[in-house]
Amino acid sequence: MLFIGNQNSLRKQVLTFLIMSIALLSGTSSIVASFTAANQSRQLLEQHSLKIADNLAQGSILSLITGSKENAEEVLQQVLGFSDVSGVAIFTTEHVPLQTKGQISWSERQLRPWFSHDAPTLVQDAEDYWTITAPVYLNESKPDFEEFEMAPSSAELLGYVMISVSKSSLQALTYNLFSYNLMIGLVFAALLVWLQNAGLKRITDPLLNLSWVMNKARLSGEHTYAQEEGPKEVREMAESFNAMMQVLEQQEDKLVKLNAGLESEVAIRTKELTHARDAALVAVRTQSEFLANISHELRTPLQAIMGYIELVTEELEYEGMDAQVSDLEDALSSANRLLSLINSILELAKCESGKMELVLQQTSLQSITQETEAVIRPLAGKNQNEFSVQLPEEDQILFLDKEKTQQILLNLLSNACKFTEKGRVSLTVSIDEQCVSWTVRDTGIGIPEDQQSLIFDKFRQIDGSVKRKYGGTGLGLAISRHFAESMGGTISVSSAPQHGAVFVLQLPLNLQMMNNVHQEGTLLSKDASSTGLEIS
Amino acid sequence: MQLLLAALIGLSLSMANASANTLAVLYPEAPAPYKQVFDQIIEGIDLQHKDRLLRYPLEKSFDPRQLLRQLENDRVDSVVTLGRRGFSFVPQLEDNYPYVSGALPLAPNGQISGVSLITDPNNLFEQLQKLSPATKRVFVVYSEHNRWLIDRARLAAKRKGLTLEAIAVSNLQDALATYKRILRRVNSGSDAIWLPLDKVTANEKVILPMLLREAWDDRLVLFSSKPLHVKRGVLFSIYPSNTATGVRLAEMIEQIFRRHAQPGIETSRSGNVGVNLRTASHLGLEFSPTMKRGFYRTFPQP
Incomplete structure (x- = not known):
C-alpha cells in the first residue's frame, strides 16, 4: 500500500522500498543475532557455573570428611577466583554451613528444596545473580568396565556446596552484543543504502532522461x-x-x-x-x-x-x-x-x-379556439360530419400571432371537414409546460404513408383524383407549415388510408423563444431586404 | 571269553565317561579392549583343559533359567565363571555343577574357589625389594574385609625380611587420620606405603591424591595393588596374567571335578610389573636395562 499508486519517481519508490527492507532485515538480524548470542552466552555461563559447582563439590570432599574449615579454605578461595563467582559455601548433610566466603545468602527454608537435587542445579535465578547447589558425594572413580568389580560402585553423601554467580558480566555482554550488533547493522545498512542509491541512479538515469524527453515532446509538440x-x-x-x-x-x-x-x-x-x-x-x-x-x-x-x-x-x-x-x-x-x-x-x-412578419400579441387559448370553432362548425355540417372540441378546463393566456395560428387551424379543420363525409371531426387542445398542442382528428379518407411527407409541399395533393373530387389549390398545408415554423412550432401528421388522419400543431409557450423567433423573422426580413428584393 | 571282552569294553567305556569333563565358560560380552582379557583367560583354560570346552558369552540381561537349561542340554559337567556377570550365576550353579570363578577381586570365604585379581602380597614385596632395595618397612592401612590379605602379607613380609605395619580402620575419616599419622612417622629412605585393593583406605578421590602429593613431596615409596594407580603416580603395581589365570582356573576345576577337592581362593601370582619411571626417577631409583626390559608396562607412556 505504501508504494502502489505512489506518484513519486521510480527510483525514489525502489529506494524507499530497499531502505525499508534493509532496515527491517538489519534490525531483525541484529536482534536475532544478539538474542541468540546472548542466549548462548547465558547457557555457556550457566554450564560453566554448574561445572564450577561440580568441581567445588569434588574439592570439598576432604574438608567435609575431616570437618575442617582450613581444608575448605583453599578450595573456596580457588572457586572465588572465577570472575563471576561472588560467593561460595559448603554445608554438611545436616544443612549446617561448614564454611562460607564472599557474598552469598540463603534462608533456612530454602535449603531443603535447594539440596534435593542429585547433580549440580541452578536453584535460584534472581535478577542479578544465580544460586547453584551441588551435592558432595564420596565415591570411587567409576571404572570404565565394572565387570572386574565385585559390586557396583556406590556413593556416600557428604554434604552440599552452594555458589552465587553474578550476572553482571552476562548483562554487560548482552548489552554490548545488542549495541554492537545494532551499530554494525546500521553501518552496514547505511553502506548498502549508499551503494543501492548509486546503483539505482546509474540504472534509472537513462529512464529519467527518456521520460524527460518524452515529456518535452508532449509539451512542446516538437519531434x-x-x-x-x-x-x-x-x-x-x-x-x-x-x-x-x-x-x-x-x-x-x-x-x-x-x-x-x-x-x-x-x-x-x-x-x-x-x-x-x-x-x-x-x-x-x-x-x-x-x-x-x-x-x-x-x-x-x-x-x-x-x-x-x-x-x-x-x-x-x-x-x-x-x-x-x-x-x-x-x-x-x-x-x-x-x-x-x-x-x-x-x-x-x-x-x-422572408417578407412575412409575425404580429405577436397576448390572446386567450379559449377565445382563439372558440373563434375557430365558430367558423368551422357550419363547414362541418356540410358533409354531415360530427364536430367536437375539447378544451382544457383552465384558460391560458398565450403570446403568439393569433391570425396566423387561426389560419393554420382553419386550414387543418377545413381539410378535415372536406375529406370526411358523415364522419367525425374533432379538435383537441392540450397544454403543458413547454408547448400548446391542437390535435385535429378526422375519420376521412386518410393519407397513404408514402404521401404523408409530400402533402406539405406547395401545389401538392395526394393524387389528381382528389383534386378533381375535392378541389383546392394545394397551397394550404405548405403555408400552414411556413406559419408554424415561423413561430417556432411544428405540424405533424399520422394517418392510414380509409382510417382518417391526425394533424398536430405544436407551438412553444416560451416567450424568449417567441421573441427570438420574432427577431429571427425580423432579421430574415432585413436579410431579404438587404438583397434588394421586395414582396408586396 | 566273550563275557570277558564285553566286560572290558564296558569298563573302558565307563572310564572314558568318567574322564570326560565338558567345561562351560560363562563370561560377559565385553567391548574391546576388555574382551581381550576374557579371551586370554579362556585361551589359558583351553590350553589346560583337554576335553570339550563350551563358551557362553552372557548379555547384560541374560535369563539364568534359560542358561541353566542350556547347560543341561549341552551336557556340561563343570563351569568356570568369569567377571561379575558370570559370578552372578553362581547361586544357580551351587547345587548343580562344580565351578570356579575368576576375573574378580575375590576374597576367600570357604565356599568358593577361584583365582582372585588381588595380587599376592608375596609378589608385591618381591617386586618392592627388586625396585626399591632400600625399603625395609611397609605401612598398610586396611579395612576389616581385607584382614585375610593382611594375614598373608604379614607372612610374606616376614619371609622377605620386611617390617609390615598394618593398621585397621573403619571408615574414611579414620583412614585419613591414620595416613596423616603415618606420614608424620615415615622415613623416606627406608619406608614405603602399600595401597591395598580397598575402596576406603585407597580411596581414589581423597586418599590417593593426598598420598601421591605427600609421597612426591617426601620422596616416599608408594605402591599399590591396583594396576591403574601406576599411571597416576605410584611407583609400581602388578598386572594379572590372564593366560596364567586361565590355566590355573582349568587346573582348579579339574581338581574339583576329579577329586572333589576345594582349592579355595588363590591370589594372583603374576609377575607382570608396571612401573612409573617418572616416580622412580624422582625417588632416585635407577634400573638396569635388563630390569627395564622385564617390566610389563612402564609409565608415562610415550
Whole structure:
C-alpha cells in the first residue's frame, strides 16, 4: 500500500522500498543475532557455573570428611577466583554451613528444596545473580568396565556446596552484543543504502532522461529524439520512442502537405458554393418577386372584372333576366376562387421571400379556439360530419400571432371537414409546460404513408383524383407549415388510408423563444431586404 | 571269553565317561579392549583343559533359567565363571555343577574357589625389594574385609625380611587420620606405603591424591595393588596374567571335578610389573636395562 499508486519517481519508490527492507532485515538480524548470542552466552555461563559447582563439590570432599574449615579454605578461595563467582559455601548433610566466603545468602527454608537435587542445579535465578547447589558425594572413580568389580560402585553423601554467580558480566555482554550488533547493522545498512542509491541512479538515469524527453515532446509538440543509453529495456524503449517520433514526423509532413492542398480546394469549393447559394437566393427571390408581381398584376384586373360582373348582375336582376344572372354568379364564383388562389400564392411568396412578419400579441387559448370553432362548425355540417372540441378546463393566456395560428387551424379543420363525409371531426387542445398542442382528428379518407411527407409541399395533393373530387389549390398545408415554423412550432401528421388522419400543431409557450423567433423573422426580413428584393 | 571282552569294553567305556569333563565358560560380552582379557583367560583354560570346552558369552540381561537349561542340554559337567556377570550365576550353579570363578577381586570365604585379581602380597614385596632395595618397612592401612590379605602379607613380609605395619580402620575419616599419622612417622629412605585393593583406605578421590602429593613431596615409596594407580603416580603395581589365570582356573576345576577337592581362593601370582619411571626417577631409583626390559608396562607412556 505504501508504494502502489505512489506518484513519486521510480527510483525514489525502489529506494524507499530497499531502505525499508534493509532496515527491517538489519534490525531483525541484529536482534536475532544478539538474542541468540546472548542466549548462548547465558547457557555457556550457566554450564560453566554448574561445572564450577561440580568441581567445588569434588574439592570439598576432604574438608567435609575431616570437618575442617582450613581444608575448605583453599578450595573456596580457588572457586572465588572465577570472575563471576561472588560467593561460595559448603554445608554438611545436616544443612549446617561448614564454611562460607564472599557474598552469598540463603534462608533456612530454602535449603531443603535447594539440596534435593542429585547433580549440580541452578536453584535460584534472581535478577542479578544465580544460586547453584551441588551435592558432595564420596565415591570411587567409576571404572570404565565394572565387570572386574565385585559390586557396583556406590556413593556416600557428604554434604552440599552452594555458589552465587553474578550476572553482571552476562548483562554487560548482552548489552554490548545488542549495541554492537545494532551499530554494525546500521553501518552496514547505511553502506548498502549508499551503494543501492548509486546503483539505482546509474540504472534509472537513462529512464529519467527518456521520460524527460518524452515529456518535452508532449509539451512542446516538437519531434525530439531520445538518447539510446542505459539498460537493455530502456534502450529498447528509447529506440521505440525515436521510431515513433520519426513516423510522427513523416506523417505530420504528409498532413501538412495534404492540409495545404485541402485548404486551397476548400477555398475553391467555398467560393463555388457561395456563388451557387447567391444564385439560388437570387433565383428564389426573383421567383417570389415574380410571383408577387404577377399576383398583384392579376388581382387588380380580376377585382375590376368582379366589380363589373356584380354591376351587370344587379342590372340583369332589375330586368328579370334570371338565366343570365345565374351564369354571371357562376362567373363571379370562379373569379373568387381565382382571387383566393392568387392571395394564397402571394402569401406563400411572402413567406419564401422572408417578407412575412409575425404580429405577436397576448390572446386567450379559449377565445382563439372558440373563434375557430365558430367558423368551422357550419363547414362541418356540410358533409354531415360530427364536430367536437375539447378544451382544457383552465384558460391560458398565450403570446403568439393569433391570425396566423387561426389560419393554420382553419386550414387543418377545413381539410378535415372536406375529406370526411358523415364522419367525425374533432379538435383537441392540450397544454403543458413547454408547448400548446391542437390535435385535429378526422375519420376521412386518410393519407397513404408514402404521401404523408409530400402533402406539405406547395401545389401538392395526394393524387389528381382528389383534386378533381375535392378541389383546392394545394397551397394550404405548405403555408400552414411556413406559419408554424415561423413561430417556432411544428405540424405533424399520422394517418392510414380509409382510417382518417391526425394533424398536430405544436407551438412553444416560451416567450424568449417567441421573441427570438420574432427577431429571427425580423432579421430574415432585413436579410431579404438587404438583397434588394421586395414582396408586396 | 566273550563275557570277558564285553566286560572290558564296558569298563573302558565307563572310564572314558568318567574322564570326560565338558567345561562351560560363562563370561560377559565385553567391548574391546576388555574382551581381550576374557579371551586370554579362556585361551589359558583351553590350553589346560583337554576335553570339550563350551563358551557362553552372557548379555547384560541374560535369563539364568534359560542358561541353566542350556547347560543341561549341552551336557556340561563343570563351569568356570568369569567377571561379575558370570559370578552372578553362581547361586544357580551351587547345587548343580562344580565351578570356579575368576576375573574378580575375590576374597576367600570357604565356599568358593577361584583365582582372585588381588595380587599376592608375596609378589608385591618381591617386586618392592627388586625396585626399591632400600625399603625395609611397609605401612598398610586396611579395612576389616581385607584382614585375610593382611594375614598373608604379614607372612610374606616376614619371609622377605620386611617390617609390615598394618593398621585397621573403619571408615574414611579414620583412614585419613591414620595416613596423616603415618606420614608424620615415615622415613623416606627406608619406608614405603602399600595401597591395598580397598575402596576406603585407597580411596581414589581423597586418599590417593593426598598420598601421591605427600609421597612426591617426601620422596616416599608408594605402591599399590591396583594396576591403574601406576599411571597416576605410584611407583609400581602388578598386572594379572590372564593366560596364567586361565590355566590355573582349568587346573582348579579339574581338581574339583576329579577329586572333589576345594582349592579355595588363590591370589594372583603374576609377575607382570608396571612401573612409573617418572616416580622412580624422582625417588632416585635407577634400573638396569635388563630390569627395564622385564617390566610389563612402564609409565608415562610415550
